[in-house]
Amino acid sequence: MGNYAAKDGKFFGLADGKIFAEGNDPDQVWQQLHDEAGKSDPRYFGYAGARSRFLKFFPNGFHSDGYANQERNYKLAAKRKLDDTAPLEKVLTGSGFGEAVLSVFRATNMLSPFEKTKLQDVFRGADADAVIQAAATFAKHGDKTSLGRLEAKLKPYDCAKWTVATYLPYLWQPERHMFLKPEVTKDYAARVGHPFASIYEAKLNFDVYAQLLDLVEKTNRELSDLKPLDRIDIQSFIWVVGDYREDREEVYI
Incomplete structure (x- = not known):
């Protein structure tokens, strides 16, 4: 470096x-x-290149009907389901939310089928309440201590992964937290020249999460004229830029 x-x-x-x-x-x-x-980095094309790539697929940006149908609506539906069945303030100290939370994880394709299968043992097991409370505490405080506590609860199930750790906080508070899909986010960071691409590690290290949030803030500023509503839009933008292929035929107005 x-x-x-x-x-x-x-x-x-x-x-x-x-x-x-x-x-x-x-x-x-x-x-x-x-x-x-x-x-x-040979993949680099900057934020201008990322914007151009996104608008290739969604010419009206975040206001494209196609964008809402393809990328936003199902995440909002999952958020509503979480807020209705396992609201943040109640799960912080409550119990018995395992099946509700498991259902929310299953409501999107943001985790792999393998990850979802492993989560059955988590949310149907004896530690379900402790795991959910730890996730809620991280959503509430967003600090190193609460992330460490969440990691400790997930580790015995081999589920101390960024996708699992960030999913619920992101849906509870999409104005504050960010869902981390590692490979596509690293690729995006390399394309815009952000240090997240080099600092990333699979361990739930709070410095990695802090760099992720910095990447999100910089992206949000670069896209201010497109008026993203929250980090659901920013995460979707990152996904489109990093995952959609150039030969994809669909353009969503």
Whole structure:
């Protein structure tokens, strides 16, 4: 990736012996260095390229009827189902929500069939209430401690995965949390030159989640004129940019 050096109170970001960034704040210099290095990835086309790719499939952006039908409505339906059957404030301290939560996981195709099958043991087992409460606590606080607690509850079932850990918080609070589908998100990050592509790891590391949220915020700013409503729109944008193939024939007005 590169490194940085200090001289006379100033910081310099270096890669391959060349200066790519400089300034008085080491964190800003490091961020600039990440951004510049990301542009060297052969997949890079920046946020403008991501926007162009998305609009190729949905010319009216987030207001396309086709976008709503293909990408948004089923996620909203899953959210409504979760809010109706296992609302956040009740599950924080309540019990007996295992079947309701399992049904919400099954309501979308955002997790693989294999992952959904493994979740049966989680939400029909003795630890169901503890797992759901841990997920709700992470949704509520969104910090390192609550993510660690959730990881500890999921690990015995081999379900300490980003897809599982972020699914419920994302549906409970799509204005705050983000669902992480690792491969497509890493690909998207590489395409726009964001450091998430290099910092990602499969372990539920809070630094990874923080970088994901930074990627989301930057994407949201870049798309402000398209008026995304929440992170359901941002996650859908990332999915379309990273997963839809160039030879896909459908264009959704």
